[in-house]
Amino acid sequence: MIEIINLKKVYSGSSGDILAFEDINLNIEKGQIFGIIGPSGAGKSSLIRCLNLLEDPTEGQVIVDGIDLTTLPVQKLREERKSMGMIFQRFNLLKSRTVASNVAFPMEIKAKKKSEIKERVKELLKLVGLEDKADNYPSQLSGGQQQRVGIARALANNPKVLLCDESTSALDPETTHSILDLLKKINEELGITILLITHEMEVIKEICTKVAVLDKGRIVEQGDVVQIFSNPQNPTTRKFIERVVNANIPDELLARGIDLDINDGSLVRVSFVGVAASKPIISSLIHQYSLDANILYGNIDKIQGISFGTLIIELTGDKEQVSKGIKYLSSKEGVRVEVLNDGRNN
Amino acid sequence: MMEEIIDFLLRGNDLLWSGTLETLYMVFVSMILGSLVGIPLGVGVVVTEDGNILESKGINFILSTIINITRSIPFIVLLVALIPFTRFIVGTSIGTTASIVPLTVGAIPFIGRIVESAIKEVDGGVIEAAQSMGATPWEIVTKVLLPESLPTLVLGLTITLISLIGYSAIVGAIGGGGLGDIAIRYGYHRYQTDIMIKTIILLVVMVQLIQHFGNLLARKLDRS
Numbered sequence: 001m002i003e004i005i006n007l008k009k010v011y012s013g014s015s016g017d018i019l020a021f022e023d024i025n026l027n028i029e030k031g032q033i034f035g036i037i038g039p040s041g042a043g044k045s046s047l048i049r050c051l052n053l054l055e056d057p058t059e060g061q062v063i064v065d066g067i068d069l070t071t072l073p074v075q076k077l078r079e080e081r082k083s084m085g086m087i088f089q090r091f092n093l094l095k096s097r098t099v100a101s102n103v104a105f106p107m108e109i110k111a112k113k114k115s116e117i118k119e120r121v122k123e124l125l126k127l128v129g130l131e132d133k134a135d136n137y138p139s140q141l142s143g144g145q146q147q148r149v150g151i152a153r154a155l156a157n158n159p160k161v162l163l164c165d166e167s168t169s170a171l172d173p174e175t176t177h178s179i180l181d182l183l184k185k186i187n188e189e190l191g192i193t194i195l196l197i198t199h200e201m202e203v204i205k206e207i208c209t210k211v212a213v214l215d216k217g218r219i220v221e222q223g224d225v226v227q228i229f230s231n232p233q234n235p236t237t238r239k240f241i242e243r244v245v246n247a248n249i250p251d252e253l254l255a256r257g258i259d260l261d262i263n264d265g266s267l268v269r270v271s272f273v274g275v276a277a278s279k280p281i282i283s284s285l286i287h288q289y290s291l292d293a294n295i296l297y298g299n300i301d302k303i304q305g306i307s308f309g310t311l312i313i314e315l316t317g318d319k320e321q322v323s324k325g326i327k328y329l330s331s332k333e334g335v336r337v338e339v340l341n342d343g344r345n346n
Numbered sequence: 347m348m349e350e351i352i353d354f355l356l357r358g359n360d361l362l363w364s365g366t367l368e369t370l371y372m373v374f375v376s377m378i379l380g381s382l383v384g385i386p387l388g389v390g391v392v393v394t395e396d397g398n399i400l401e402s403k404g405i406n407f408i409l410s411t412i413i414n415i416t417r418s419i420p421f422i423v424l425l426v427a428l429i430p431f432t433r434f435i436v437g438t439s440i441g442t443t444a445s446i447v448p449l450t451v452g453a454i455p456f457i458g459r460i461v462e463s464a465i466k467e468v469d470g471g472v473i474e475a476a477q478s479m480g481a482t483p484w485e486i487v488t489k490v491l492l493p494e495s496l497p498t499l500v501l502g503l504t505i506t507l508i509s510l511i512g513y514s515a516i517v518g519a520i521g522g523g524g525l526g527d528i529a530i531r532y533g534y535h536r537y538q539t540d541i542m543i544k545t546i547i548l549l550v551v552m553v554q555l556i557q558h559f560g561n562l563l564a565r566k567l568d569r570s
Contacts, residue, residue: 078482088475093472096569110480157479
């Protein structure tokens with residue numbers, strides 16, 4: 001649906017050129033929810049603006065549904081934009097227009113009939129759950145409601161693609177959740193391809209099927225969300241994932257891993273994905289190697305219906321057996337072991 | 347109450363009544379004519395700026411130069427300098443209709459600046475949203491920039507209207523008609539202090555009313 005080839009953006013200013021991003025190659029298939037995550041300053045906003053050419057890429061191609069947008073004359077480009085919806089971090093609604101009139105706006109631009117617009121506005125407000133707010137002004141709505149208006153507006157002309165620019169970053173966690181649910185519903189029911197950029201791994205975890213990690217203007221890693229979560233390769237990716245997965249690990253516990261003084265045990269972090277999460281691995285470990293396992297922390301989460309968890313355990317027992325135990329854990333599919341403190345050297 | 351005051355000021359005094367009407371006529375007509383040129387001028391300056399929807403260095407330079415030059419000429423000088431032009435357009439340089447010419451020319455850059463600053467306040471994100479929907483520059487101007495800045499525009503145009511009342515008195519000084527003319531001819535040259543005071547009261551009331559309704563309208567239009 002969206003193919004991005006060798007995309008590069010350079011801002012030239014009086015104080016020299018600034019590279020926003022380069023070598024961006026992505027292929028977003030129809031019906032996917034594709035997330036691009038990166039720290040602030042990674043070039044995310046510039047990237048998403050280059051996809052509907054709100055900003056001109058310096059090099060490369062953006063092909064949407066077989067049409068290369070970068071070569072289109074301006075009128076044709078405007079026509080193509082009508083089949084791409086976009087929502088924004090700060091909603092960007094017209095404050096002089098009512099909710100219904102805001103949703104009608106893109107259809108006015110497409111010169112649709114008044115009766116048709118009225119009908120469609122009703123339909124859209126129902127879809128986003130704001131039928132009773134049709135005559136309100138944006139300033140009378142909460143952030144979450146405003147973003148719903150933004151979504152209704154973006155869907156007005158039945159777009160093939162929905163671009164989401166940090167669309168939940170200005171919202172509280174609960175509202176974020178409800179907006180993400182709405183996006184998922186739109187994706188499933190209307191089959192609209194969604195491309196979103198965010199700096200929140202929670203967003204990726206909750207709705208994306210594919211993810212690309214952008215850091216310092218380059219894509220450092222991309223793939224299935226589950227695969228990236230279970231086996232991140234790049235340090236930036238790891239940082240993002242740890243923020244979500246370790247969200248509940250008390251700091252003292254992580255700190256304790258460094259200056260550990262308990263017995264002569266080894267402190268290990270075990271991450272597991274999929275089937276591994278449902279097998280009694282720890283139990284077998286204890287029996288087979290006659291070790292003591294003290295579970296200091298544990299959590300389990302689901303991403304795209306696949307279990308995903310972390311345990312921090314302290315293993316005590318014969319040093320050789322501990323080594324064997326760790327090897328045993330590592331050998332299991334879907335399990336990753338990280339020794340936080342090695343008691344075997346004590 | 348208000349009627350009583352107006353009655354006191356104008357009763358048996360056709361002079362002041364017709365002066366009031368003349369002032370209103372001059373000011374409103376030049377306001378409308380000035381807006382017809384000033385609004386496009388202000389919009390033009392903004393949209394041709396660097397990075398805006400119709401970026402054009404050349405046009406931007408020309409338009410801002412027009413505003414800057416006309417803005418820097420003191421009104422009384424502009425008034426005199428325009429006499430041949432006024433005579434060419436209206437056929438005379440004396441009287442209320444003739445006054446409309448310099449008032450309009452004076453109003454144009456004033457309105458241009460006000461429109462410029464009002465439109466610049468429109469959130470760039472909203473413009474971006476309209477662009478992302480495939481809006482043309484014309485649609486962005488008419489459906490986004492002007493409606494979104496309307497409350498600010500109304501306040502700015504109220505200020506213009508009040509300034510034009512001030513300018514109209516200056517035109518009055520060289521035979522332009524209106525309340526300013528009366529104040530100078532009767533109040534100053536003939537020492538009729540009562541007429542001077544009455545014109546002052548009338549002008550103050552006029553300005554107050556315009557400001558009041560301007561504020562009211564702006565508040566009614568403001569949805570933020």
